[in-house]
Amino acid sequence: MTAQPLLSIVLPAKNEAENLPTFLPKLKALYPDAEILLIDDGSDDDTAQVARAAGAKVVSHPYGMGNGAAIKTGARHARGDILVFMDADGQHDPADIPMVLAKLAEGYDMVVGARLSSSHASWFRRTANRFYNKLASLMTGHKIDDLTSGFRAVRADKFRKFLYLLPNGFSYPTTSTMAFFRSGFPVAYVSIHAGSRIGKSHIRLLHDGLRFFIIILRIGVLFSPMRLFLPISGSIFGVGVAYYAYTYLTENRFTNMSAVLFLSALLIFMIGIVSEQISSLHYKNIE
Template sequence: MQQNSLSIVLPAKNESNSLKSLIPQIKAIAPTAEILVINDGSTDDTAKIASDAGAKVITHPYSQGNGAAIKTGARNAAGDIIIFMDADGQHDPEDIPVLLNKLSEGYDMIVGARSVNTHASLSKRCANSFYNKLATFMTGHKIEDLTCGFRVVRADKFRKFLYLLPNGFSYPTTSTMAFFRSGFPVAYIPIHAGVRNGKSHINIMKDGFRFFIIILRIGSLFSPMRLFLPISAVIFTTGLGYYAYTYFTSNRFTNMSGVLFLASLLIFLIGILSEQISSLHYKAAEDNRRT
């Protein structure tokens, strides 16, 4: 593969223990790569450990979230290609060459797809399976791992969508859907993620609900009619069924049926309007792809 300048971005919050071994492993695999550790308001010696290991450290004065750290890394990365990895030791640096080789086949993003048994608890396995299927429906593309943060991207493409990325943990969701929507090729490479060092910062209940809302929000930006048309159809069918019931039992058309029909029409029209807004929203990125 043709050598491109490479930056490796590690968002880190209190990850001093894992960085001691992770950075040397990365340097052994990619000795010429720029390593950026985004210290997201850590209260331990994350910044010192990373700096002593030879990484460039950028520190947030307070914790702003994983997505904010990713955006800081993307803005400051000097490489044409950026690799995003978790700093907690879950991602194996040995997979870096595999992802880079796949990128050379003409893709703009390569995502590490974790095996099912990577998720420690049954609830996490079920949640991720549900999210992957929902995102697949929203985008019309097979989503093998929506939440994995181990990915390789072309820097110029990724920076187009920084304004879309939330400051929280769900940047993988947003960036994946944005790439698909803009027609930038995405591929998945199977990986086996290890056990993280330290405690996870994600709350499965609170952040799971928030993540579900983010999927719907990005799905509506991606292809609104995939969201609004089924809702409109369900409400219309409900109204039609209720009308049939009242017609045969009372020989009349009720106000409730009218409300349901009207709601169905309004949701359908909102979907059409959203579809047009979505097309304009991504027009610049699609024009750049054609040129």
């Protein structure tokens, strides 16, 4: 008989002592045989002590290194063949774990818990997340239901291939999702309802919203550069043609500005080609 793969549940946490006494017992009751690994990211409260008392294995950072850094630490220390990443603030329901694992068993390498629109507390968050999802779908050519969800199940061997790509901040979901798509590893989504956390969120809407936008563009360049550079190059070339047509009809001459626009379009196109070749190097040994 084939043994069941060991499951590791990785929980990045910072100052979550208030939430853990309610959250961890639910997790233990549902999966008593799973490895529950909490990464204490430089907490100022009793997060580590509370987690140990509840039966979780704890790995502590000496100072706050970021959510992505905690995820990478968890992936390196986890013993399981399958990793489930969840927030430790109580937003993610442990009862949704069987749903993502069942989907993973269908042959996917990553399954993401896509939050329903009602999970976002404000219209701003709903609008921002829809925008990010649409932009990321455009950059990758794949439909992305929830780009920034931290609730996901992955096959450990596949996920560890991309640890060097993951940033230390909150954008690890963005990077890991796009890296899986780029490498041809199948990704699926299941709908979940994320609850309200207790205490203050560590994400700042305006600051982190702008950062997520920049990250999407950066990862888009990493994922498929020509999807970004080709439209920009084409737009500048089109402006150059229009401006040249205008100056030719009105002044019967070719201006320096037209030359600058044409050269800029050519340079951006060439940068896109070079970026495409560099991007492919990140994935040449991925199997």
